[in-house]
Amino acid sequence: MKLHRLLSLALLGAIALHAPSAARADSRGEYVAETDPLVVRKLDQWQDWKFGFMMHWGPYSQWGVVESWSICSEDVGWCQRPEGVAYVDYVKQYEALPDTFNPVRFDPAAWAEVAREAGTKYVVFTTKHHDGFSMFDTRQTDYRITAPNVPFHDNPRADITRAVFDAFRAKGFGIGAYFSKPDWHSDDYWWPRFATPNRHVNYDTRKYPERWRRFVDFTHAQIGELTRDYGRVDILWLDGGWVRPGDTLEDVAQGLAGVPWPQDIDMPGLAAMARRNQPGLIVVDRAVGGRYENYRTPEQKIPDEPLPYPWETCMTLGDSWSYSPNDKYKSTRTVVQMLVDVVAKGGNYLLNVGPQPDGQLPAEAVSRLREIGAWMKTNGGAIYASRAVAPYRDGKFRYTRMKNGDVYAIYLPDADEQRLPAQLEIPGPSPRAGSRLAVLGSDVQLEWRREGERTIALIPEAAREATAGSPAWAIRLPGATGRMR
Structure with missing residues (x-):
């Protein structure tokens, strides 16, 4: 039986971000308010937008499986690999997916128009997920959309992140770059010398500081490219909250055989560099807390009460974050009422759709988004630029x-x-x-x-x-x- 068939039987319908608590975005500790006036102004603008559009997309869409997580060797139900396929063989076949990724029907202007019709005001696009495949023309790795082995590399829209940002910017959208701090393809994160038992860096960063330093430099270089070479960017949306300084770990990284060594990527230096390139940039270091989590991101849920700081519920339109055949999409009524509930509590609502492997948005998702947009066209005056008010x-x-x-x-x-x-x-x-x-x-x-x-x-x-x-x-x-x- 072919691997993609095994995958569909084993993984289809899995909910990508229904991860254990270590992967969720419930930050601990007090919120640290930003003092940079440019960032404060941008946060106020972001709070006016209220409704955002998110997309998880990469070569994994060809299999219709959970993005990245199936190559993570953790024994949890939502990222199981198919029976009969050895882990090492599976990873090799997963990492070869770029060889056949050719989304010739990718039309970023059409995406932006659908998102505009839905009433969304900003976009957050996955420039790189945990598997390390870069959806932009990075110079730091060959594991990227513009590499010669990728069939789409010579397409005029091959630099997908640039095409997405340009198309959405042309429609007046705020621009957000999702970026995974962990990189499971990098030899300086998952060192081939050792096994990869879980999501964490698989060597002791205290024992091998030079290797970790290379990974930190690599991460800074990629974020430098995104914030320097891709036009205006409003939000740097960092995922992988287990990558953090040792003194902030508490019990966040101890589940799933967490590691005792720090994974400090020098957020002060990273944020300073990114903001030199993009003054006023909102930085969202998800689940870490502290001064570099300018807003918080409860995931797949809505808080029971208003939160005393800027926040955003990120949620899927269907069951999965990435493309899944026969995904079950929420009704228009459900999404509208969730949006209203979030906004009434002072939050933003970031709604995710996974594009198909050919580059199109699923037809049912587009239909649903247009229905939501029809409601927003009439009722957006009650949503945009609003703030919470008692009794909520x-x-x-x-x-x-x-x-x-x-x-x-x-x-x-x-x-x-x-x-x-x-x-x-x-x-x-x-x-x-x-x-x-x-x-x-x-x-x-x-x-x-x-x-x-x-x-x-x-x-x-x-x-x-x-x-x-x-x-x-x-x-x-x-x-x-x-x-x-």
Whole structure:
């Protein structure tokens, strides 16, 4: 049986980032606020964007398997290799995937247009995942998309990261570069002299400091290329939180046979270099905490309450981060209501789609994104540039606050609710006396009155009909709070 068939049986449907706690983005310790005024300004702009688009893509998409993780020798259910294939043989075949990677239908302008139609405002693209394959024209390694052995190397769009960044920048998007700190292809991270029992560097960095120094220099050089040679970059989104100084390890790296030696890549030097190239760059050193995690990234989940620092839920549209045949995509209603819940709690929502091996976005994902975008086109005024406001949520309502003092009460219907109730009782902030209330998507003025701590709004039949079938309804409450400074 061919390897890709074995893989599909063993790995299809695995959820890539359903990793154990050591791989999740739940940072420990206090958030350290940034003081650089350029970064603070960029963070404020990023918080205005609210809704982002992410893509995990690489040669692994040809097999439709979890990105990178199946070459990690850890005995966990979400990255099992197929029965009957020896680990060493599997890794060799995985690392040969670039030899057949030829995404001739890759059209970054089409990606950017779909993302724009979805209502997203920034993109985070995987320039390099843990397997070490660079989706950009790096000069530091031959394991890259532009290498001569890759069939796509002579395509005009062969430098995929450049093509993606240019296309999205042309549509006015903020630009984020996902970059994996660990590199399982590098001999200076996984040294062939030793076995690779887990995700960590497989030699004692204290015993072999020169080898580790080479890896640090390699990492800095690649990030230098991305931040110097690829135009404006707004976010450096670093993954692989187990790569960190020894004094920050605590118990984060001790699971899955964690290692006792540090994996310090000199974040102060790296961040300083990247910001010389990109003044105001947001740095997201995921799961590490400290001054280089400018915002935090709860993964595949939404916090129960607002968080007291900038944050972003990163989540898949389907079950998998990378392309998986027959992936099960979330409904439009589910995504919209998650987005509203995240934004009401003061966060951003980063939604991931895995492109196909031929370079196209899956048709079902595109359809779903356009449906989400239709809702955003009508209701984006309640989402973009908003901030959290108490009570954040109450029953089926979520609240967002605008800089002019207006509040939006967003009603999240049950699955069987196709139309707004004829009367809404909206707890919380009171509209300014004499103001005009309306449901976004309808010009019909609502009659309203204040009773105690609730706003009673009557929804005319015309407004209910005009907005029928929406996954969420937003009602503007003018002047419900003071202006934001």
